[in-house]
Amino acid sequence: MVKDLADPSRPTGQASGSPLMPRHVAMIMDGNGRWAKAHGLPRLEGHRRGLDALRKTVRAVLARNIPFLTVYSFSSENWRRPQDEVAELMGLLRHFIRQDVKELASQNVKIRIIGNRDGLPSDIVALLQEAEATTASNTSLTLTVAFNYGARDEIVRAARKLAADVLSGALALDGIDEEVFSHALDTSAIPDPDVIIRTSGELRLSNFLMWQAAYSELVFSPLCWPDFDDHALDEALLDYGRRQRRFGGLDAVGAQPS
Ligand code: IPE
Ligand code: IPE
Ligand code: MG
Numbered sequence: 001m002v003k004d005l006a007d008p009s010r011p012t013g014q015a016s017g018s019p020l021m022p023r024h025v026a027m028i029m030d031g032n033g034r035w036a037k038a039h040g041l042p043r044l045e046g047h048r049r050g051l052d053a054l055r056k057t058v059r060a061v062l063a064r065n066i067p068f069l070t071v072y073s074f075s076s077e078n079w080r081r082p083q084d085e086v087a088e089l090m091g092l093l094r095h096f097i098r099q100d101v102k103e104l105a106s107q108n109v110k111i112r113i114i115g116n117r118d119g120l121p122s123d124i125v126a127l128l129q130e131a132e133a134t135t136a137s138n139t140s141l142t143l144t145v146a147f148n149y150g151a152r153d154e155i156v157r158a159a160r161k162l163a164a165d166v167l168s169g170a171l172a173l174d175g176i177d178e179e180v181f182s183h184a185l186d187t188s189a190i191p192d193p194d195v196i197i198r199t200s201g202e203l204r205l206s207n208f209l210m211w212q213a214a215y216s217e218l219v220f221s222p223l224c225w226p227d228f229d230d231h232a233l234d235e236a237l238l239d240y241g242r243r244q245r246r247f248g249g250l251d252a253v254g255a256q257p258s
Contacts, residue, residue: 020240020241021064021065021066021237021241022066022193022194022195022237022240023066023067023068023191023194024066024067024068024069024070024190024191024192024193024194024195025061025066025068025069025070025193025194025195025197025237026069026070026071026072026193026195026196026197026208026209026213026216027057027069027070027071027072027196027197027198027199028072028196028197028198028199028205028206028208029050029053029054029071029072029073029199029225029228030198030199030200030202030206030224030225031046031199031200031201031202031223031224031225031226032046032047032049032050032224032225032226033046034046034200034224035049035050035224035225035226035227036049038224043085043088044085044088046224046226047088047089047092048092049226050225050226051092051095051096052226053225053226053227053228053229054071054073054096055100056229056230057069057071057228057233058104058109058141058143060229060230060233061141061233062107062109062140062141064233064237066141067140067141067142068141068142068144068190068191068193069141069142069143069144070114070143070144070145070146070187070190070193070209071143071144071145071146072146072149072206072208073089073093073145073146073147074089074093074115074146074147074148074149075146075148075149075150075206075207075208076115076116076148076149076150076152076153076207077150077206077207090121090124093124093127093147094123094124094127097127097128097130097131098127101130101131101134101135104135104143105134105135105138107140107141108138108139108140108141109135109138109140109141109142109143110135110136110137110138110139110141110142110143111131111132111135111143111144111145112132112142112143112144112145112190113128113131113132113144113145113146113147114144114145114146114147114149114154114186114187115146115147115148115149115150115153115154115186116148116149116150116153116154116157117148119148120148128147142190144187144190146208146209149186149208150207151205151207151208151209151210151211152207152210154185154186154187154211155185155210155211157186158181158184158185159184161184162176162180162181162184181211182211185211185212187209187212192209192212192213192214192215192216193209193212193213193216194216194217194240195216195217195218195219195236195237195240196208196209196213196216196217196218196219197219197220197221197233197236198218198219198220198221199221199222199223199224199225199228199232200221200222200223200224200225201220201221201222202220203220215245215247217240217243217245219236219239219240221235221236
């Protein structure tokens with residue numbers, strides 16, 4: 001079957017001469033620990049500074065009128081870290097939701113959380129639900145926070161959901177196609193990321209948005225996440241703007257004159 005080339009996950013084109021801007025930026029916020037080590041500080045301080053960098057990045061993305069930002073804040077594999085670090089990261093999430101949601105709501109930001117909520121502390125689950133509910137009708141930016149998120153886990157959960165629908169008779173086996181599968185993922189209703197930016201110089205996805213990243217452009221920044229700023233974001237966006245995206249075809253979508 002020929003797929004719909006007007007897929008909403010595709011970036012919007014821009015007037016010729018202006019750089020192509022992504023509609024959806026996803027960030028792997030990595031390097032907090034190394035930043036802390038390089039500054040002779042405990043890892044927790046790196047995570048705290050990482051939260052400041054996230055606040056700055058949200059403001060910068062809003063100012064650039066990019067409608068979707070997704071950030072990787074805790075992976076399904078991060079439970080392998082020492083208990084005290086995991087506890088600190090849970091504490092920072094609580095802090096972020098309690099402190100920042102009001103301001104984000106006043107900036108018309110809609111918050112979504114993706115990842116597995118099973119097994120999370122119940123007060124955190126309640127906070128996540130509240131953050132989503134209080135911002136649900138906002139329209140300037142959809143900020144998706146990947147928390148206790150792993151792409152393999154997400155895909156397995158989607159497969160189980162679809163299998164249950166087939167077993168109950170609500171869905172025909174032939175009814176499962178790429179679109180239906182996409183809608184069973186946590187990111188249903190969020191377009192695929194146009195660009196995934198990873199900080200700290202690591203060159204891997206670490207189980208982030210593996211289905212959705214099929215045609216994402218990848219940009220790697222050598223900066224540790226706490227050092228990521230507006231300038232680094234603009235560099236990444238410029239890099240993205242120079243890419244030629246073909247989606248398997250021959251014509252570049254949104255290619256810029258060189
Ligand atoms: C990213 O920074 C934050 C999380 C993964 C929670 P790290 O904590 O992974 O920092 P490094 O990679 O050890 O420097
Ligand atoms: C990826 O970083 C997860 C987040 C940024 C939340 P990691 O630090 O966990 O990734 P690896 O272990 O270096 O691949
Ligand atoms: Mg890391």
